[in-house]
Amino acid sequence: MTAPRLSSSTVDAPDRPDTVGILHLGPGAFHRAHQAVFTEDAGGDWGICGVTQRSATVADRLRPQDCLFTVVERGRDTTSCRVVGSIRDVLFARDEPERLRDRFTDPAVRIVSLTVTEKGYQPDSTVIGQLVAGLRARRERTGAPVTILSCDNLTGNGRVVRARVLDACGRLPDGDALGAWIEEHVRFPSTMVDRIVPATTEADRAVVRDALGVRDEAAVVAEPFRQWVIEDDFAAGRPAWETVGAQLADDVAPYEAMKLRMLNGTHSLLAYRGALAGHETIADAVADGGIAEEAAALMAHDVPPTLTVPADVDLAAYREQVLQRFANLALRHRTTQVAMDGSQKLPLRLLGTIRDRLAAGAVPVWALRAVAAWMVYVAVGEDRHGRRLPLDDPLADRLRAAVGDTREPADVVTRLLAVREIFDGELREHAVVREVLVDAVAELLSAR
Numbered sequence: 001m002t003a004p005r006l007s008s009s010t011v012d013a014p015d016r017p018d019t020v021g022i023l024h025l026g027p028g029a030f031h032r033a034h035q036a037v038f039t040e041d042a043g044g045d046w047g048i049c050g051v052t053q054r055s056a057t058v059a060d061r062l063r064p065q066d067c068l069f070t071v072v073e074r075g076r077d078t079t080s081c082r083v084v085g086s087i088r089d090v091l092f093a094r095d096e097p098e099r100l101r102d103r104f105t106d107p108a109v110r111i112v113s114l115t116v117t118e119k120g121y122q123p124d125s126t127v128i129g130q131l132v133a134g135l136r137a138r139r140e141r142t143g144a145p146v147t148i149l150s151c152d153n154l155t156g157n158g159r160v161v162r163a164r165v166l167d168a169c170g171r172l173p174d175g176d177a178l179g180a181w182i183e184e185h186v187r188f189p190s191t192m193v194d195r196i197v198p199a200t201t202e203a204d205r206a207v208v209r210d211a212l213g214v215r216d217e218a219a220v221v222a223e224p225f226r227q228w229v230i231e232d233d234f235a236a237g238r239p240a241w242e243t244v245g246a247q248l249a250d251d252v253a254p255y256e257a258m259k260l261r262m263l264n265g266t267h268s269l270l271a272y273r274g275a276l277a278g279h280e281t282i283a284d285a286v287a288d289g290g291i292a293e294e295a296a297a298l299m300a301h302d303v304p305p306t307l308t309v310p311a312d313v314d315l316a317a318y319r320e321q322v323l324q325r326f327a328n329l330a331l332r333h334r335t336t337q338v339a340m341d342g343s344q345k346l347p348l349r350l351l352g353t354i355r356d357r358l359a360a361g362a363v364p365v366w367a368l369r370a371v372a373a374w375m376v377y378v379a380v381g382e383d384r385h386g387r388r389l390p391l392d393d394p395l396a397d398r399l400r401a402a403v404g405d406t407r408e409p410a411d412v413v414t415r416l417l418a419v420r421e422i423f424d425g426e427l428r429e430h431a432v433v434r435e436v437l438v439d440a441v442a443e444l445l446s447a448r
């Protein structure tokens, strides 16, 4: 017998806010397992309206469920299910522009938050266009203050989105007036977000069916750990997230740099080295002694000297905790999922560490070896067993064209270093960078 669909009539739904106070662009798995949970726990009248961008899939999955969904929390030895009710509405931007504008201009909506991945912050992206159009309509209709809250893995994410929005405004006929209004009535705090959220599988949906007796097409899976560091700079209030585990900070930058370089940089190393070695999951890659050593060395030698460690952080303990989180076999986080969008992720996660170490006169061997693994992943596109590895990247065609079919280490390095969207002149011309990359690429190619 088919289990009934999750909805407010098939489960005991948690208490739900009546009013939508947050408009969220990109209600994907990460948002549902992170901000939506913190917001439910914080309580108050802060319902969320999710706006899907590229497809209606998430909206079509949430709507029949009264926007309820389950978080399957997979710890090393424990699995638990929790139904979350903080999302009260969802819309597909392309098909419902009027509803999007109504939400964006509604004075009750006091926060517009984002999880749109690194590529969503490109100057001419759809998201930046939506923010500018939304702010313009809001100024015209109500002039009510609002906060734009970026929840993506970018250094200075608040500053980046503010600059993109103001730049785009500058190109509008009424740009000066709109820009001035934004300066006065809109805040752009930065945040550091952290929770490992793999793609949901049928096995995860089966766990929900067994535990709750319902079918949940919008279930998400996550590790027990979650962290959120927020710059407390809001234009019109916010949920009391700090009462349920979030941290408020005047300066989020040190936390962002630590997380992006220690956790995400190492995640990318494990993804490319692991995938090439035939490991399906990050935990499998961490269980591979040689790869685990490189991950630990990156976090012990290359990254720490580049960080201003937040006063309340013990970096050695943080490093150990990150490795423990990666080793969680129950999560089944695929190496190829983390390997996605390398052209967007490498500059944020690894190239900053490399530049800073070179500037200090040191050779960031481990960070460079991680870049070399990405180069071989792009160039060969197969693991050591001959299985295809997907190149899911906005620059995929560009990268394939750049590298062609050479397997000559020096050629692979030269051709990929020439991709200017990723590597600047300093790295391209640097003799030590070239030498370490060519050696590492040669080693990886010969290990196949």
Ligand code: CS2
Pocket: 153, 193, 194, 195, 196, 197, 264, 267, 268, 337, 338, 339, 345
């Ligand atoms: C991962 C991140 O897919 C990836 O690129 O490195 O999604 C990572 O799991 C999160 O940033 C953890 O907070």
